[in-house]
Every structure is written in C-alpha cells, then in structure tokens.
Amino acid sequence: MEDRQLNSSDCAKDGGKCCGGGITPFLVGLVVSLIFGWWVFPDMMYSKKEQPIRFSHKVHMESAGMECKQCHVLREDGTFAGLPSTASCADCHSDVLGSDPEEARFVNEYVKTGKEVKWLVYQIQPDNVFFSHAAHSLDGCNQCHDFKESELCAQCHPDVANSDSAPTYFENKLTGYSKQTMKMWQCERCHANENHYGVTNSSNACFVCHK
Amino acid sequence: MALDRRGFLKFIGGATAGILATPVVWKSLDDVSIWTQNWSWIPRNIDGANSYVPTVSKLCPSAVGVKVRLVDGRPVRVLTNNDHPLGGGLSSIAAAEVQLLYSPSRMKRPLKRTADGAYVGITWEEAEAMLVEGLKKAKGGDKLAVISGDETGTINELFTALAAEMGSKSCFLMPGEAQSAAKAWELMGGEGQVGYDIEKSDYVLAIGANVLETWGPVIRNRHAFRVGRPHGEAPAVRFAYAGPVQNNTAATADTWLAIRPGTEAVLALGLANLLIKAGATSPAADFADFKALAAKFTPEQVAAQTGVDAKRLAAVAQELAKAKRPLVIAGSEIGQGGGAAPVLAGLALNALLGSMNREGGIRALPYARKVVPAAMDRKALLQNDLVAWLGKVASGKSAAPQAVVFYEANPVYALPQADAVKATLAKVPFKVAFTSFLDETAMACDLVLPVPMGLERFDDVDTPYGCGQVVYALAVPALAPLVDARPAGDVVIGVAKKLGADLGVAAFADALKAKAEARGASFTEPSATNAHVSNAVLPVNGIALRADVLSKAIDVKAPAFPVALAPVAKLNVGTSKTATPPFNTKTVRRWEIQGKELYVMMNGATAAKLGLRMHDRIELSNPAGKFTARVNLFEGVINDTVAVPAGHGHTAFDEFSKGKGENVMRLLAAGAEPGTGLSVWTSAGVNIAKA
Numbered sequence: 001m002e003d004r005q006l007n008s009s010d011c012a013k014d015g016g017k018c019c020g021g022g023i024t025p026f027l028v029g030l031v032v033s034l035i036f037g038w039w040v041f042p043d044m045m046y047s048k049k050e051q052p053i054r055f056s057h058k059v060h061m062e063s064a065g066m067e068c069k070q071c072h073v074l075r076e077d078g079t080f081a082g083l084p085s086t087a088s089c090a091d092c093h094s095d096v097l098g099s100d101p102e103e104a105r106f107v108n109e110y111v112k113t114g115k116e117v118k119w120l121v122y123q124i125q126p127d128n129v130f131f132s133h134a135a136h137s138l139d140g141c142n143q144c145h146d147f148k149e150s151e152l153c154a155q156c157h158p159d160v161a162n163s164d165s166a167p168t169y170f171e172n173k174l175t176g177y178s179k180q181t182m183k184m185w186q187c188e189r190c191h192a193n194e195n196h197y198g199v200t201n202s203s204n205a206c207f208v209c210h211k
Numbered sequence: 212m213a214l215d216r217r218g219f220l221k222f223i224g225g226a227t228a229g230i231l232a233t234p235v236v237w238k239s240l241d242d243v244s245i246w247t248q249n250w251s252w253i254p255r256n257i258d259g260a261n262s263y264v265p266t267v268s269k270l271c272p273s274a275v276g277v278k279v280r281l282v283d284g285r286p287v288r289v290l291t292n293n294d295h296p297l298g299g300g301l302s303s304i305a306a307a308e309v310q311l312l313y314s315p316s317r318m319k320r321p322l323k324r325t326a327d328g329a330y331v332g333i334t335w336e337e338a339e340a341m342l343v344e345g346l347k348k349a350k351g352g353d354k355l356a357v358i359s360g361d362e363t364g365t366i367n368e369l370f371t372a373l374a375a376e377m378g379s380k381s382c383f384l385m386p387g388e389a390q391s392a393a394k395a396w397e398l399m400g401g402e403g404q405v406g407y408d409i410e411k412s413d414y415v416l417a418i419g420a421n422v423l424e425t426w427g428p429v430i431r432n433r434h435a436f437r438v439g440r441p442h443g444e445a446p447a448v449r450f451a452y453a454g455p456v457q458n459n460t461a462a463t464a465d466t467w468l469a470i471r472p473g474t475e476a477v478l479a480l481g482l483a484n485l486l487i488k489a490g491a492t493s494p495a496a497d498f499a500d501f502k503a504l505a506a507k508f509t510p511e512q513v514a515a516q517t518g519v520d521a522k523r524l525a526a527v528a529q530e531l532a533k534a535k536r537p538l539v540i541a542g543s544e545i546g547q548g549g550g551a552a553p554v555l556a557g558l559a560l561n562a563l564l565g566s567m568n569r570e571g572g573i574r575a576l577p578y579a580r581k582v583v584p585a586a587m588d589r590k591a592l593l594q595n596d597l598v599a600w601l602g603k604v605a606s607g608k609s610a611a612p613q614a615v616v617f618y619e620a621n622p623v624y625a626l627p628q629a630d631a632v633k634a635t636l637a638k639v640p641f642k643v644a645f646t647s648f649l650d651e652t653a654m655a656c657d658l659v660l661p662v663p664m665g666l667e668r669f670d671d672v673d674t675p676y677g678c679g680q681v682v683y684a685l686a687v688p689a690l691a692p693l694v695d696a697r698p699a700g701d702v703v704i705g706v707a708k709k710l711g712a713d714l715g716v717a718a719f720a721d722a723l724k725a726k727a728e729a730r731g732a733s734f735t736e737p738s739a740t741n742a743h744v745s746n747a748v749l750p751v752n753g754i755a756l757r758a759d760v761l762s763k764a765i766d767v768k769a770p771a772f773p774v775a776l777a778p779v780a781k782l783n784v785g786t787s788k789t790a791t792p793p794f795n796t797k798t799v800r801r802w803e804i805q806g807k808e809l810y811v812m813m814n815g816a817t818a819a820k821l822g823l824r825m826h827d828r829i830e831l832s833n834p835a836g837k838f839t840a841r842v843n844l845f846e847g848v849i850n851d852t853v854a855v856p857a858g859h860g861h862t863a864f865d866e867f868s869k870g871k872g873e874n875v876m877r878l879l880a881a882g883a884e885p886g887t888g889l890s891v892w893t894s895a896g897v898n899i900a901k902a
Contacts (some may be wrong), residue, residue: 028222028231041233041235045242071249076261172245175246
C-alpha cells in the first residue's frame, strides 16, 4: 500500500505525464497495427505460386495475332470449359518454334509426354456460384459499350494481353481460392448498376448467381 | 521509458484502433465466410473441354440412341441423340447409365462362391480356369444351357456357338414381346421379323402393348408420337390404347378403351367383326374361317367379355376404317408373357385393314445372316421357350443341365414364379453369370464374371422388335472400364479355345464388324458411330389368319378368382436387367411405395366391393404365391381388377431397391397357351383379404 501511495505522489509531481508514457504507447500501438494490417498481413494471407510454365499472352496476341477465344473455349451453355489442353497447344507447338527455353521445356515435358499442364486458374468460384459467359457476351455488352474482346474479358479477368508472363497466383491460405477470384461486390458493379438494369435485364436477385 | 501497465493498455488500445482500420478483421471474416463454403462432401465441378460419344444404350430395353457427354474425358451425362434412328428422346434407364457406372451393386472383380456360401474375389485367370473346368463337365447332350438377357446383340451368336460346340441347343432369350410376335408370325406363315411402321401411320391402335412406356423401341415410338403431333397444329397421327389400367400410354392416347386383363384378343376379334361387316376382307386362304370366328364376337359379346361399351368399340372400328394408314399393335402390358394369341389377332386386324407391307403398316423385316458359323440364328433362338423349359426341368420331365451360363439375364427375379425358378436352378451344379450387377441370379451362381457396362464396351443392337425398319447400331465405349471387367464376347472366344473349339472369330470386335457388313452397313470399323437403316422388306404373300389357332387360344378361361391381376410396368422403376437406379427413386410415386410397403391400385367400386379403403393393408394370394401390400384408390383401373406395379421387390442389388415393395412376378404362374403352346403368364387372378 505504501509503495503505491509513493508512486502516486511521484506521479502527481510531474503533472501525470509519466503515467503510461502519455499518448505515445497508444500511437505506437496504432502505427504497429496499421503497418501489420496493411503491409504485413496481406502477404501472410497468401502463398505465392507461379504457373508451371511461363506463358506470354503478349507473344500470342501480338505476334501470332490470336484472340482470347481461340484458346479459352467455352461450352455451348457459356460455362467455363477449362484452360487449353496440351493437345490444343500442340496444334502449333508440336515442335519447338522459337528460342524461348520455356517453350522448349513445354514441348519436351508436356507435348511429347502427353501430360496436361496443371495451370493455376485465377478465378474459380465456389460451387454455389453460378456463372455463364453466355450472358456476358460481346454481343450483349456491346449493345451499349464498345469493347474489344480483350477489353471485355479484362472487365473481370486479369488483363494479361500485354504481359510476357502470367501473373503470380496468390492462394488464400484459409479459403484455398485465388486472390483474384471475383467477389460479390465486383459482380454487383454491373448487376446493381441502374443503367444496366432494364437494358440487359440483368437482375441483382440472389438466385441469379446463387443456385 | 519503461512500459507500465497503463502504458501497455494504451498500446493495446492503439493497436486495436489501428487493427480495425486495416483489412485484418474484415478480410478474415470474409475469408472465414468463404471457407465455410468449401463443402468437402459436395462433388466438385469438373473442368475441361466437352466431348460427345454417340452410342446406343444396351441397358435400356428400348435400345435408345444417345450421346454421352464427357468433360475432360470423364462421362458426366447421357443426352438425347436426335440424329439416331433409335433416338429422339431419352429413357429414364439410359439417363441413369453414367450414374450406374458407380453403383455399389456393380461387379468389380470376378467372384466365386466358396463352400461356406460366401463370395470371394478371384483373378480373371482363376475365373476362366474355373469356367473351363465347369464347362468340361457339361459337354455333350444338352448338358449346358445359355440364358441371355440381350435380345438384339451379336453376343448371342458367340454364346450359342459355344453351346453348339458343347453339343447343346438349350439356348434361351429372356422372354419378351419379340418371342410372342415371332410365334404368331410363324403361325401365319410370315417370314422375318414383324416390324411396325409407326412413323408413317396416321392411326395407331395399341391393344395391350404399352407403346409409349414398355413396348418395343419406346423412345423411337415416343419420338414418332411427338413428331406426329406438333404443338399447336392438328395431329397427323391419333393414338388409341386398350388395356385394363390407365398407364402412361393410356393417359397420353386420344382414346383409352378400358378392357379386362387378358381380353386383348377378344377386343381385336370384336373389331375384326365390325370391320368385316363394313366390307373389310383379306386375300388369305383361310379368310372364310376367320370371318366365321369373328362373327361370334359381336359387340354385345365383346362388351360382356372385355367390359368395353359397344358404342365405343364401334367408334374405334370406324376410326380404323377411316384412317388412311391404320396400324394395330398388340402385345402385353409388361412386355412379356402375353402369349401369341393377341399378337395373332392384332396382325389379322392389320391384314383386314390392308396394312401388310404398306407405309405406316406392318413390315416383314429380314433377319441378319449369322456371322459365327456354329451359332443359333435369331429366328431359332426366339423359338426356344425358356419358361416352358424351366417348367420341364422343375417337374423332372427334362434332365437338369450340368451347367447354366447367364448373360446379362436375371431370371431369378424376372420370370413368373420367381421363387420356383430359383429352386429349379438350384438343381444345376454349376452356374455362371456374366453380369455388371450383383443381381438375384448372380447371387445364386457359383461364379460371377463382371462385364463392362454398356458405356464401357463395344456392342451392337440389331433391329429391336417393333422397329418398322432394319436398324443396326453400334455401341461404342465412352470410357475404359472402371472395374476389372472383361467383354463377355472375348471371354467366350478364349474359353471356347481352351475347350478345343474354334468359334470362327478371333475377337468380339471381328464378330461386330462381320455383323455390320452382314447388315450392309457402310462402316467398316466398329468404332464408327452412325447407325445403319435399311428399308429392305420381305414379301408377305400367302399370310394365313389362323382362325383355327385363335379359336383354341382365345378359349382361355381366366382362373376363377374374385379379382383379376394387371401388372403395370414403368421404365423408371427398372427392368429385369437393372433395378431402380438411385436417381430414379425419386420418380417412384408416393402411393406406389411407402417405406418398404408396396401399394397396389384398384378403383373405388372394386375397393367398396371388397370392403377396403385407401391405405388398408391387404394380402394378395393365389396358388403361385402371396404378399402383402396397401391399397391405393385409383379410378384408372377397370372394375374387379388390381393393378400391381412391376419392377419392385428385389432381394439383391443395392440399398435403393433391395427389400422395397414386392415382386409381382411371384403372383404370376405360367401355363401353356392352347393352340400355340407358348408359355403365358399375364392372365392371373388373386384373392384379396385384409391383412
């Protein structure tokens, strides 16, 4: 009891400024958590993965004059049909065409062995989310917009048309989904847009996407 | 500066405020909510490109032409194939074929029965050695019997050739409409297989034959029905149906004549009477006899026997007479056991209507020539009466064989007096089943050999009974077998070789190729996917109407029971080859099965007469057997008749079928049809008492 009283009296002497260091600890705590929350935490949440083969969309689009849909085929109902198979790549790359060692590796490790590349898919949705590309076609969107194909795709997908290597894949350690998987608010940019509603008949009702 | 307690709390306060201003809490909460959607027990979508394999279902009795959709090489769904001559729709059995690949009752490896009655898995080498040993003991003098559940496949040639090499002619098909028709057609002096050109007809009268559910190539029939009745336009074809229960065909037809069970031939003769009075005639040599017979079946007489009002009978006769291309199809409600008399009477009606070898009428289709030299041809195979043979073995009139080989056949479940069949087969020392499912017959065998399912093998379909044209179609595999199964054809060829017999073909694929060529099909490889259609017909001159046979056959007196039994078959419930596929259990109606209890249908008047009400538990019994069921009041059943759903009451297969309901075959006793000698078992009666 006495010690405490003594301390109390000391504190009183310097006008209370010594009590817990004033506002400084608060500010330190604030700054530390801000740094953690904004700079450290996001990296902690994801494990980084690279595609098994470095792939240049730029080369294919600029040099070979290809379009997205030549490789990224959809099913008739517009649902995702996966990524190009080794066989479809081998239509052109049955042998090494250029001098890129990654291409040579692709031909040797995959084309010649018939193995499929385990591409990492950036935007896989949970199974309870229904999405059809058929309803999001160039024909439909270009009634008002003036998108090129790659521009329309880039509204939702990573814009990789000009990249020489595929983006790093960030896998959420908790959910297992990619960082680039679209969130509901991103869907709602169009679905909850009053300008869209009534023109495209796109509804924002739950059951449109959640089956 | 030392951090005291208060300073620490301030730090925590600052950190908390800071954390709330970062994504840590909000992002984590969001991720947790997403994490909760990772349901491990829900099948994942399969990514990959679509591909389609056009094939024909070997499981569905209508041999429907389908397309199997594969994603990344894995089958996910069976779809319709409108380009296929046996396609244009989908049957509930074919639709379940992808699912059935993974059925728990599917055979995964060869099994042999051990001394204590248990089954143990063995290798194929052991199995084939056991098969060879078993067959060696059955050499010579009809000591081997073959029972096949495949009516249209070339596989039968290999099995019958093996039997022939062993000195046996005891080869049988599971009973079906084709046998009744073959008998009737043979009696009339017809050549080839009877075909019905429903597609080109403008008036189809189905007597007993459940054409839109179980008779003939059902999907082809349904397609013809749909094409002939375009939505919003005047129908180009009218359908009439005569039968005791308002089944799916009756419910869909323009006219339903409710007739008492077993009176199909009487109705046909009643119509013949009216048509002859209106001037119909036939060049048949015995027309005068037939006319005399038909004259006895006046509308009043027919009304008394069948229960059909004379005016309604006259109306149908008028419609038949007015139609440009009328067609009469007679058969059995459950696709078996109806006898040859109704078909004979039906064919005679067609003759009166001028529908022989005419567009939209009856066509005599040529059988394909044999491709395995020692084999029994289809015509001969259709003449062998399995039920009669089993009856002889049961009574000791014929010696029990040393060995029986079952190929995709389940007689222990699907034949009349199913319990007696099991007892009869118990006399056979060595029984082998080639099957994809561990069904009742497989459970009674000493050796069970798994065959690939229809989607996993090459096979063929040659002109299912009922088709109006020759149709030859190949089944091609959509995937490699998921289990350790071997194609039966190749096993038979190998076993024959070990027994010192050369069947004349090196592999089953060679037999298929030869059959395709025999049918004049343009493809040369069994991997070809197009179906072959031919308009070839045989002449139908000199057809006799066989009043002599009909007068005997029609004299059948129904057993003296208070209530007549009308079995009702539906494809979704399964066939004799397969039980109810798991997907289809939800299509079994509420008052068909409740829990494990079967519901049988009768109309209110019948129930009142018997003092019964809806849901009452009753016992149905006759000398063939008995079981309990509950009452479902349904006005679509003729008076004094109880309609019993077929296809239930399995004692094997899987949790979806085993022990659910009762097997109507237990109440059906087989007898010989007077005049034709064919086994019949659809005319049965039962006693009904409250249980």
